[in-house]
């Protein structure tokens with residue numbers, strides 16, 4: 001079943017065509033990542049899908065409805081984590097989460113959500129006393145408190161330390177395993193690689209590539225680079241058959257110094273894709 005269907009989406013601001021004809025299809029249960037440089041049009045696209053921004057042209061269906069006209073019931077089926085943090089309040093973390101739970105017909109248990117988001121120890125802390133990363137976790141907690149079918153995350157782990165990022169990834173994997181469809185924007189290629197079933201790269205308001213992270217831009221078919229060091233210094237060859245190359249190199253039986261085999265990373269592919277479009 002399809003969660004999101006977009007055809008020919010366009011949106012201009014007074015000085016810029018922010019979204020210049022985007023087609024997207026995201027299936028239920030998928031984790032889908034939108035990648036792209038600053039100003040590429042990711043947030044604008046996501047805001048249109050959330051019903052927070054009007055489009056100029058194109059058709060959009062999110063959970064079977066047009067976000068431009070859908071009502072409160074539809075909205076309660078979404079979870080949204082925006083780039084900007086929740087307002088700092090006098091309330092505690094627990095009180096804030098309980099308060100938001102009251103907005104939804106099928107909320108998760110606040111205690112469960114605090115556990116999932118690593119906020120248990122901060123349950124009684126005032127929101128305004130939280131660190132930046134803890135505030136972000138609270139944003140995520142408020143995004144999932146309503147048991148959303150579709151969760152939008154706009155740069156969710158900006159400001160997280162490495163351990164918090166890994167914890168967050170585990171949370172997303174858990175939500176995805178429970179069937180939540182997840183659309184996330186991120187600047188972290190390792191995040192997209194770890195989490196996303198599919199990614200789309202947006203540059204200048206257009207999708208320039210789309211696919212599984214391992215296949216994007218023909219990645220799985222790109223040649224490997226074999227590197228080693230010999231008496232003449234560092235050597236490197238690009239090859240589709242690295243095993244054969246290493247076999248030939250090691251015929252003498254000696255150990256090859258500094259031997260590595262690498263394939264292009266998602267970051268290499270991404271930089272190739274957006275480099276040409278900047």
Ligand SMILES: Nc1ncnc2c1ncn2[C@@H]1O[C@H](COP(=O)(O)OP(=O)(O)OP(=O)(O)O)[C@@H](O)[C@H]1O
Nearest residue numbers: 013014016018036037038039040041042043044045
């Ligand atoms: N409210 C607005 N009014 C005018 N221009 C805007 C507005 N919002 C965004 N833009 C412009 O539209 C373009 C796309 O912005 P958008 O926020 O969608 O990009 P993005 O891909 O999310 O970028 P980032 O990675 O920096 O968050 C940018 O050039 C931005 O300056």
